[in-house]
Amino acid sequence: MKSLVLNAEWDPRSDYNITNDERESKKAMNASQVWRDPELRVTERERPIPDDDEVLVRVRYAGVCGSDTSMIATGENGYVHYSAYLRLPNVTGHEFAGRVVETGADARLFEEGDLVTAEVTDYCTRCNMCRQGFHGHCENFEQLGFTLPGAFAEYVAVPEKILWDVSSLREAYDDDDELLKAAATIEPSTIGYYGLFGRAEGIKPGDYHVYHGAGPIGLTGMNVSRAAGAGKVIAFEPSPERREIAHELGFEHVYDPITRDPIKTVNEVTDHQGADVHIETSGAVTQTYPVIQETLAERANVVHISNAGADPQMALRQLQSNSAQLYGSEGHTGQQVYPRVIRLMAAGRLDNLPIVTSTFSLSNADKAIHQAAERVDGKVLVKV
Numbered sequence: 001m002k003s004l005v006l007n008a009e010w011d012p013r014s015d016y017n018i019t020n021d022e023r024e025s026k027k028a029m030n031a032s033q034v035w036r037d038p039e040l041r042v043t044e045r046e047r048p049i050p051d052d053d054e055v056l057v058r059v060r061y062a063g064v065c066g067s068d069t070s071m072i073a074t075g076e077n078g079y080v081h082y083s084a085y086l087r088l089p090n091v092t093g094h095e096f097a098g099r100v101v102e103t104g105a106d107a108r109l110f111e112e113g114d115l116v117t118a119e120v121t122d123y124c125t126r127c128n129m130c131r132q133g134f135h136g137h138c139e140n141f142e143q144l145g146f147t148l149p150g151a152f153a154e155y156v157a158v159p160e161k162i163l164w165d166v167s168s169l170r171e172a173y174d175d176d177d178e179l180l181k182a183a184a185t186i187e188p189s190t191i192g193y194y195g196l197f198g199r200a201e202g203i204k205p206g207d208y209h210v211y212h213g214a215g216p217i218g219l220t221g222m223n224v225s226r227a228a229g230a231g232k233v234i235a236f237e238p239s240p241e242r243r244e245i246a247h248e249l250g251f252e253h254v255y256d257p258i259t260r261d262p263i264k265t266v267n268e269v270t271d272h273q274g275a276d277v278h279i280e281t282s283g284a285v286t287q288t289y290p291v292i293q294e295t296l297a298e299r300a301n302v303v304h305i306s307n308a309g310a311d312p313q314m315a316l317r318q319l320q321s322n323s324a325q326l327y328g329s330e331g332h333t334g335q336q337v338y339p340r341v342i343r344l345m346a347a348g349r350l351d352n353l354p355i356v357t358s359t360f361s362l363s364n365a366d367k368a369i370h371q372a373a374e375r376v377d378g379k380v381l382v383k384v
Ligand SMILES: [Zn+2]
Pocket: 065, 066, 067, 094, 095, 187, 188
């Protein structure tokens, strides 16, 4: 089958304390310390055979994530920017939708023909974190498109426990092609949903939400905030293309943080009440946290989603005097996040299709990754 394979050279930095596990498995816990000189290639590979508890999915659409672009972006000495778990060579891609074509011997939740999407993290169910219900923080986790073969391919094998049926989206989309295109954007939406409702607490209809960064995670999150009844959704985004997408989605309070003073703007738009919810989706935390701490409504929730390299200066006193909470949020696993996002989409209250701005064929999947790295698109998809 055709697939997009990422490879790089395994060359742990001399000051990186590599574990025996990493050395034996060739899985780096921090890719940026180990993998250098990445290379993408569309190539032929064996079609995966599903394990007993897995389902084989024929992929129709797969989205390009910031993590995919950071795996090919390099810094000093050619080391990749991506700083989490990665085994290479691997088929990347983890935001996808498609049709079930085969089920493993013990898989019983799905049958051939079902339309599906999947969570990313394959958890073990037995470690201490899993036994506490925190499957997203499993101590033995693997991830589709990171350490397991992913979805920039004709077929992907997926453990059925992380697969979700999306056929209910037929209520909202005319044909299965549109439906699967929309379903490939469920994963980024679940990141915002999990931050707002899986981690933060006490968010109320009518709250003012401020997004710092309107890339794919910010844009899909803004859609979730609106569907959940935000009083106003405000966004700061330096890219004019991305601001335009936000406008097209119907958001009116979208600003360039370089030319408009964000603190003044939040104060004006919220009538000096401040933001009840701040969502950090830009990664430019040294610039955004000074704004966040000056524009906190009483009992504000700050949801930290982005993967930032640097650390901001934070006035703790400000959090304290506003009775504000800061929530770290990572991933989207479990807690019925997927089915709820799917329900919102089926009800027509959450539509990410306008966020999709470029679509590439699988033969050009490498170009899709490079296009997404330009940071001007809403969402770049690969159509298989
Ligand atoms: Zn992603």
